[in-house]
Amino acid sequence: MTVPDDIRFMKILLNNGSKIPALGFGTLIPDPTETKKAVKAALEVGFRQFDCAERYRNEKEVGEAMKEALREGKIKREELFVGTKLWNNNHRPERVKPAFEASLKKLQLDYVDLYLIHTPFAFKPGEEQDPRDENGKVIYDEGVTLSDTWRALENLVDQGRCKAIGLSDTGLEKVEEIFESARIKPAVVHVESHPYLPQWDLLDFCKKKGIVLQAFAPLGHGIEPKLMEDPVITTISKRLKKTPAQVLLAWALQRGTAPITTSKNPTRIKENFDVSALPEDAMKEIREGIKTQYRYNPVTETGIPGFIPKGK
Numbered sequence: 614m615t616v617p618d619d620i621r622f623m624k625i626l627l628n629n630g631s632k633i634p635a636l637g638f639g640t641l642i643p644d645p646t647e648t649k650k651a652v653k654a655a656l657e658v659g660f661r662q663f664d665c666a667e668r669y670r671n672e673k674e675v676g677e678a679m680k681e682a683l684r685e686g687k688i689k690r691e692e693l694f695v696g697t698k699l700w701n702n703n704h705r706p707e708r709v710k711p712a713f714e715a716s717l718k719k720l721q722l723d724y725v726d727l728y729l730i731h732t733p734f735a736f737k738p739g740e741e742q743d744p745r746d747e748n749g750k751v752i753y754d755e756g757v758t759l760s761d762t763w764r765a766l767e768n769l770v771d772q773g774r775c776k777a778i779g780l781s782d783t784g785l786e787k788v789e790e791i792f793e794s795a796r797i798k799p800a801v802v803h804v805e806s807h808p809y810l811p812q813w814d815l816l817d818f819c820k821k822k823g824i825v826l827q828a829f830a831p832l833g834h835g836i837e838p839k840l841m842e843d844p845v846i847t848t849i850s851k852r853l854k855k856t857p858a859q860v861l862l863a864w865a866l867q868r869g870t871a872p873i874t875t876s877k878n879p880t881r882i883k884e885n886f887d888v889s890a891l892p893e894d895a896m897k898e899i900r901e902g903i904k905t906q907y908r909y910n911p912v913t914e915t916g917i918p919g920f921i922p923k924g925k
């Protein structure tokens with residue numbers, strides 16, 4: 614692929630004909646006040662792609678921040694790419710549209726650019742996002758399949774208020790399964806991905822099928838084992854006079870994924886948008902020199918969110 618010099622403004626074509634700004638800002642920020650401030654700061658420095666979710670319980674604050682920027686005339690709606698996600702307790706087809714409408718209302722938007730099924734795990738239908746039995750075990754819903762839920766998302770696209778649909782926290786097998794059976798093919802697959810979990814097979818499949826791989830936790834979520842302190846990354850960062858975060862985000866963009874990063878800190882938010890291309894040798898050093906393999910978020914095994922604090 615050809616990599617433009619100004620990779621922070623790079624856009625990737627989706628299978629519905631629209632384009633997604635590749636460098637995205639995630640809104641998994643537990644405190645609502647901090648969420649609003651962070652989204653405003655992200656808009657200010659230039660982020661145009663936002664990843665939201667009903668499970669983050671802050672779509673209202675994200676919506677307020679976007680509304681203020683739109684009202685001030687700084688940004689037009691069509692310049693923004695906003696995605697949100699359906700949570701596990703809403704997988705039953707009859708629950709999909711109400712959940713979608715509730716997200717739109719909180720985000721104060723007429724449409725979203727992307728709607729994802731947050732995880733392939735269906736939980737007991739109802740208002741409880743984290744339904745548990747008397748032993749504290751999650752109550753799953755065996756009465757609905759991922760294909761049933763997918764068909765309900767296809768109907769949302771038909772109704773015009775959701776431009777593209779996709780999957781999240783799914784492995785290659787499930788992506789293939791839905792891809793084969795879908796009337797409207799997934800436009801995006803949203804998974805954890807970084808040099809400790811590059812997911813090359815999934816990325817190859819996505820590229821062949823025209824699906825964009827959105828990569829969450831591109832900086833390793835800032836937790837142990839610290840990806841930003843990996844010697845391969847810090848060596849490149851010193852040599853190129855970029856921060857480790859900028860090296861990791863450039864790597865993610867140049868390999869053709871759409872990374873979604875998050876920060877509550879205005880200086881880091883600015884730093885994370887100030888990304889420029891890496892030379893080919895640095896790309897190669899990261900791919901071949903890093904041997905650590907690590908998944909930070911166990912959500913793919915159970916559907917229980919790994920990064921959302923208990924009680925949220």
Ligand SMILES: NC(=O)c1ccc[n+]([C@@H]2O[C@H](COP(=O)([O-])OP(=O)(O)OC[C@H]3O[C@@H](n4cnc5c(N)ncnc54)[C@H](OP(=O)(O)O)[C@@H]3O)[C@@H](O)[C@H]2O)c1
Pocket residue numbers: 638639640641642664665731781782803828829830831832833834835841856858859873874875876877878881882884885910912920
């Ligand atoms: N589908 C899913 O299941 C799922 C799961 C997880 C995440 N996501 C999405 O992906 C987004 C990003 O995930 P993530 O939070 O793991 O991303 P990340 O960007 O890998 O990690 C964010 C962490 O790194 C720190 N950080 C950010 N920029 C930094 C910098 N320049 N230097 C040093 N530290 C920095 C942040 O702390 P400060 O805030 O203190 O800067 C924060 O603790 C989420 O917001 C969410 O939208 C989706």
